[in-house]
Amino acid sequence: MNLNLNRDPGEEVRAADPEPETAAATEPSAVEAAPDDALTAPREPEQEPQERGALGRDGELRRHSELHRRSRIIRSDLAHILCALSTLIAMIPLVLILFYVIYQGAGALNLDFITQLPKPVGEPGGGMGNAIVGSLMLMGIAAVIGLPVGVLAGTFLAEFRSPRLSWFVRLLADILSGVPSIIVGVFVYTLLVLTFKQFSALAGGLALGILMLPTVARTTEEMLRMVPDSLREASLALGIPRWRTIISVIIKTAGGGIMTGVMLAIARIAGETAPLLFTALNSRTWPTGIDKPVASLPVQIYQYAISPFDAWHQQAWAGSLVLVLMVLILSVGSKLYFGRKMQRAR
Amino acid sequence: MALLIYELVQQALPAIRAFGAGFLISTNWDPVNNIYGALPFIFGTVVSSLLALLMAVPLSLGIAIYLSQFAPKWLRSPLGFVVELLAAIPSVVYGLWGIFVLAPFLGRTVEPFLSGHLGSIPFFAGPVYGVGLFAASVVLAIMIIPTISAISRESMLNVSRDQKEAAQALGATPWETVKMAVLPLSRPGIIGAVILGLGRALGETMAVTMLIGNSPKISASIFAPAYSIASVIASEFQEVTAGVHMAALIEMALILLVITLMLNLLARLLIQKTGGRALKSRGRS
Amino acid sequence: MAGCITTKHLSASFGDIHAIEDVSVEIMANKVTAIIGPSGCGKSTFLRCLNRMHELVPGARVTGEVSWDGRNIYAPEMDATLVRRGIGMVFQKPNPFPLMSIEDNVSAGLRLAGGRMRKAKVAEIVERSLRLSALWDEVKNKLHKPGGSLSGGQQQRLCIARALAVEPDIILMDEPCSALDPASTQKIEDTMEKLKKDYTIVIVTHNMQQAARVSDMTGFMLSTEMGEPGRMIEFGLTNKIFTMPDRKETENYITGRFG
Numbered sequence: 096m097n098l099n100l101n102r103d104p105g106e107e108v109r110a111a112d113p114e115p116e117t118a119a120a121t122e123p124s125a126v127e128a129a130p131d132d133a134l135t136a137p138r139e140p141e142q143e144p145q146e147r148g149a150l151g152r153d154g155e156l157r158r159h160s161e162l163h164r165r166s167r168i169i170r171s172d173l174a175h176i177l178c179a180l181s182t183l184i185a186m187i188p189l190v191l192i193l194f195y196v197i198y199q200g201a202g203a204l205n206l207d208f209i210t211q212l213p214k215p216v217g218e219p220g221g222g223m224g225n226a227i228v229g230s231l232m233l234m235g236i237a238a239v240i241g242l243p244v245g246v247l248a249g250t251f252l253a254e255f256r257s258p259r260l261s262w263f264v265r266l267l268a269d270i271l272s273g274v275p276s277i278i279v280g281v282f283v284y285t286l287l288v289l290t291f292k293q294f295s296a297l298a299g300g301l302a303l304g305i306l307m308l309p310t311v312a313r314t315t316e317e318m319l320r321m322v323p324d325s326l327r328e329a330s331l332a333l334g335i336p337r338w339r340t341i342i343s344v345i346i347k348t349a350g351g352g353i354m355t356g357v358m359l360a361i362a363r364i365a366g367e368t369a370p371l372l373f374t375a376l377n378s379r380t381w382p383t384g385i386d387k388p389v390a391s392l393p394v395q396i397y398q399y400a401i402s403p404f405d406a407w408h409q410q411a412w413a414g415s416l417v418l419v420l421m422v423l424i425l426s427v428g429s430k431l432y433f434g435r436k437m438q439r440a441r
Numbered sequence: 442m443a444l445l446i447y448e449l450v451q452q453a454l455p456a457i458r459a460f461g462a463g464f465l466i467s468t469n470w471d472p473v474n475n476i477y478g479a480l481p482f483i484f485g486t487v488v489s490s491l492l493a494l495l496m497a498v499p500l501s502l503g504i505a506i507y508l509s510q511f512a513p514k515w516l517r518s519p520l521g522f523v524v525e526l527l528a529a530i531p532s533v534v535y536g537l538w539g540i541f542v543l544a545p546f547l548g549r550t551v552e553p554f555l556s557g558h559l560g561s562i563p564f565f566a567g568p569v570y571g572v573g574l575f576a577a578s579v580v581l582a583i584m585i586i587p588t589i590s591a592i593s594r595e596s597m598l599n600v601s602r603d604q605k606e607a608a609q610a611l612g613a614t615p616w617e618t619v620k621m622a623v624l625p626l627s628r629p630g631i632i633g634a635v636i637l638g639l640g641r642a643l644g645e646t647m648a649v650t651m652l653i654g655n656s657p658k659i660s661a662s663i664f665a666p667a668y669s670i671a672s673v674i675a676s677e678f679q680e681v682t683a684g685v686h687m688a689a690l691i692e693m694a695l696i697l698l699v700i701t702l703m704l705n706l707l708a709r710l711l712i713q714k715t716g717g718r719a720l721k722s723r724g725r726s
Numbered sequence: 727m728a729g730c731i732t733t734k735h736l737s738a739s740f741g742d743i744h745a746i747e748d749v750s751v752e753i754m755a756n757k758v759t760a761i762i763g764p765s766g767c768g769k770s771t772f773l774r775c776l777n778r779m780h781e782l783v784p785g786a787r788v789t790g791e792v793s794w795d796g797r798n799i800y801a802p803e804m805d806a807t808l809v810r811r812g813i814g815m816v817f818q819k820p821n822p823f824p825l826m827s828i829e830d831n832v833s834a835g836l837r838l839a840g841g842r843m844r845k846a847k848v849a850e851i852v853e854r855s856l857r858l859s860a861l862w863d864e865v866k867n868k869l870h871k872p873g874g875s876l877s878g879g880q881q882q883r884l885c886i887a888r889a890l891a892v893e894p895d896i897i898l899m900d901e902p903c904s905a906l907d908p909a910s911t912q913k914i915e916d917t918m919e920k921l922k923k924d925y926t927i928v929i930v931t932h933n934m935q936q937a938a939r940v941s942d943m944t945g946f947m948l949s950t951e952m953g954e955p956g957r958m959i960e961f962g963l964t965n966k967i968f969t970m971p972d973r974k975e976t977e978n979y980i981t982g983r984f985g
Contacts, residue, residue, distance in 0.1 A: 163839070164808065171614035175511050181503025182512075182520060185590070188583045189527050192538050199541075266709060273637065273705035274445075274698065275644020277671045281678070281694045282445045285452045366531020369646035369671070373678045393533045397647060400537045408541065415534045426529045430522070514784055603821035607885070609782060611835035611892060612811030621834060625825050 193419070200416030203409040209417070213379055213395070216404050223414050225381045226395040229296070230421075232382055233375060233391055234361055236300025241307040242357055246346075248308070249315025249353075254341055265316075272309035279305050280370030288374060296382060296389040299375025303367060307360035314356025318349040355429040362425035366418060368393035392418045449695045456688035464692065470657040472677070477689035479696065481657040485667035486697070489574055489653060490642035492663065493581035498635055500582075501589035505631075508590070509597040510619055521594070528587035536651030539580045544571040544652060547579065552664050567662035570654065574667045577653040581645055585638035592637060592712065596630020597623050633711035640704040644697060646671035670697045728795055729755035729895035729926035731776055731813075736790035737955070738768075738775050740783045745771040747955035748790070751945055755895075758918060758927045760941035760964065762934055764979065767947040768956025769930040770818075773898050776928065777813035778806045794896070811839065814889035818901040820881035822888070824874030828865050831873040831884055832856060835892035851891055859887040860917050879910025886917060890925075897921065899929040903936065915940050934980065938968050946976045 207222050214221030248268065252261050279302050287298040322345050330340040346353070376388035377398065392414055399411035456464065460477060467478025508521050548571025559565040604622040613621055624631075654666020655676060670693045681687045731753040738746050746768035753759045761769045774780040775788055778799060792799050799809045822831050832852045836843065852869070856862040861883040865876070873884055882902060889897055899918075903911040918927055918940050931937050937944055944967040949956040960967060960976045971977045 167614050171616035174616035178503040178507035178511055181500040182507045185500055185504055185524055185586050192530060195538055195542055196534065269709045270702060270705045273640050273701055275671060275701055277646040277674055278694050278698050281674060281691060282448055285448045362529065368533040369675055372675055393531055396533050396537060400540055400651060411537055415537055418531055419534055422529055422531060603817060603819055606817060607821040607823065610779060610810055610815035611838060612807040613838050614807055617838055622823065
């Protein structure tokens with residue numbers, strides 16, 4: 096069906112080129128000169144040039160195609176340029192965002208910003224110290240919840256190969272990764288916040304933990320699959336039971352890779368805002384415990400951004416700078432490490 | 442997963458009982474009088490996501506083709522990495538940038554231009570605010586480009602070299618090789634990528650909340666403010682007082698969940714199809 | 727007479743691997759030329775240099791000269807796509823476009839070359855090409871079925887038909903039968919016999935019996951050591967190569983003493 100696309104430009108060329116008319120006119124008679132089975136039966140060499148001319152071997156088709164060929168090459172180059180251009184266009188927003196975040200954020204960023212509590216409107220200074228600590232705390236809780244479950248699920252996928260079950264679990268993990276984060280937030284709200292009548296860091300951490308599950312599970316699985324079977328068999332052959340083999344040999348070998356997966360997952364949840372809005376809520380004080388609401392960078396940025404105050408907008412930019420730095424360091428770092436690891440394994 | 446759905450259904454029951462199927466088609470959203478209809482939100486969600494797809498798909502395919510076929514080898518992975526960085530930026534930062542940089546820019550330049558030249562078409566008519574459906578779609582498009590391009594690229598790389606050589610040996614130009622050998626075979630993967638991108642766009646919350654204008658109206662103009670399911674949950678959930686209000690919000694969460702789940706399931710199955718086909722032999726003979 | 731290829735001091739490498747070195751041969755028109763030699767001797771690379779397919783491998787380099795009817799195909803003004811159109815190729819593993827119909831597979835190259843052709847004309851070329859590759863009788867009633875639905879041997883003959891449809895002067899075959907069963911191999915050898923009246927054929931094969939059966943000329947390539955580039959040890963009439971080769975290495979290989 097793609098070939099049909101080729102046709103209309105072909106017609107353009109044809110319109111510009113009087114040649115095919117004559118070619119078409121001479122074709123039928125030439126074709127008749129070469130009946131089908133003449134090809135299978137022995138043939139005199141003299142017949143050849145005529146036959147070739149009919150199908151344009153040295154004749155019309157080739158001359159005709161000269162013009163067409165040039166247009167094909169131009170079209171190919173054009174497609175090449177367009178594709179390169181789209182890549183370039185996609186980079187513009189990235190550059191712009193990073194530029195603005197650095198440009199606007201760096202002005203408002205100082206030591207106070209990192210260490211102070213937010214001040215009420217009108218008072219100068221103040222910072223997001225509590226939000227930074229809160230974010231770290233939420234990430235910690237999320238890791239404590241998401242990591243063991245994710246690693247176990249990944250191990251299950253890689254090591255216990257019941258095709259149908261692991262296909263199902265894998266699909267489930269993939270689908271879970273597509274569930275909008277705000278829905279996970281609503282879910283945790285109904286599960287914890289409604290039940291205990293209390294917004295809390297724990298609820299926020301749980302929501303983030305659920306969100307990091309699929310990433311952790313899939314990277315764990317992939318890393319474990321990279322451990323060569325010979326290592327598995329060597330351990331099993333020593334009479335070491337299967338579960339010990341998995342724990343002592345395989346997870347240890349793949350440990351570095353799994354860690355990078357975990358870092359990547361944490362980077363992904365560090366910027367999550369939606370699920371925190373009604374689980375961890377927000378707070379203007381330092382965190383007091385995991386059963387209390389807690390501030391976080393993304394939520395704080397959001398609330399400052401939609402506020403009408405310029406000073407708060409400044410703070411939002413500064414907060415974004417800190418957040419982007421945090422996320423980029425985590426994800427770029429782990430990806431570089433991961434990339435090296437993959438290469439070594441190959 | 443099952444627990445998730447069960448919980449949401451449980452909590453949404455009051456709204457389901459109160460409004461029934463009318464919930465889906467009513468355009469009236471009035472928390473003061475406790476009347477709730479989801480249509481404006483469904484409209485905003487679907488339209489903003491589709492507009493985003495419209496912008497993101499051609500670009501993403503260009504990127505995927507460039508990175509998998511045309512770009513010089515040494516450039517491929519750094520470029521791919523940079524495009525993926527777009528995915529690493531938190532959505533709240535996109536929102537912040539959108540409010541203060543993109544929306545004013547669009548409101549000053551692109552939107553007046555479009556509405557000036559194409560104003561006779563209702564989509565482009567009406568006053569321009571900067572913030573609105575269009576701005577939200579642009580940011581959504583930026584946010585889903587990494588998803589769509591990365592997965593399409595992957596499925597294009599899965600097309601075996603034999604296939605490309607078959608086209609090349611017939612004298613195909615590089616672009617014809619792509620059309621003839623690469624695109625047909627990676628089509629399921631590309632469709633899957635687009636659907637996944639759509640799923641992301643539908644569920645994206647923060648950037649949309651900050652840019653869509655948050656007004657539960659259905660207007661023909663793409664510059665007008667609108668609302669999306671995820672945004673209304675994000676902005677009204679905390680302030681809920683009435684039980685039915687909350688149930689209505691949760692019912693909307695349920696609607697969104699069902700839509701994204703189905704899209705994801707479809708996309709994953711399609712992607713598995715490209716990956717699983719026995720065309721992976723990339724080795725040289 | 728169209729369709730002869732001459733190489734002069736042809737060397738090729740990809741990356742750090744030096745694949746062939748200083749190959750100078752003259753391939754005659756309307757003959758079947760077989761290239762034999764142990765695996766890793768650079769036969770396939772040599773073949774791929776003849777229609778500029780080699781340069782598609784990342785890091786590939788070619789030096790020396792390849793002339794097609796007196797024109798150097800590596801000259802700057804030569805267009806690689808035109809070269810590949812005039813010098814077709816059939817690969818080791820059958821590679822029809824699996825989703826395209828049989829008919830579209832055969833006419834794929836034709837439509838690329840553009841020029842609008844009437845449907846009847848295309849159908850006629852499709853039929854002719856499929857008859858030439860001895861596939862017509864098996865597929866004439868299912869031309870709209872996808873190319874991927876055929877058996878391996880049929881797929882390979884479909885690939886031959888696809889290469890024939892654009893009317894090349896020369897057809898390069900890279901171990902076309904190595905993935906096929908004996909019956910399919912037989913059919914393809916018969917096809918080659920028919921084709922050589924109109925086309926020049928160069929076939930790479932690791933099967934010496936096949937080379938002896940189908941070819942008029944034979945070249946023997948060898949890389950003396952692992953990592954050494956392959957060279958053309960001997961090139962001449964098939965009869966002579968297989969009965970009284972000039973070189974000791976050729977004799978050893980032919981008589982099965984190594985490789």
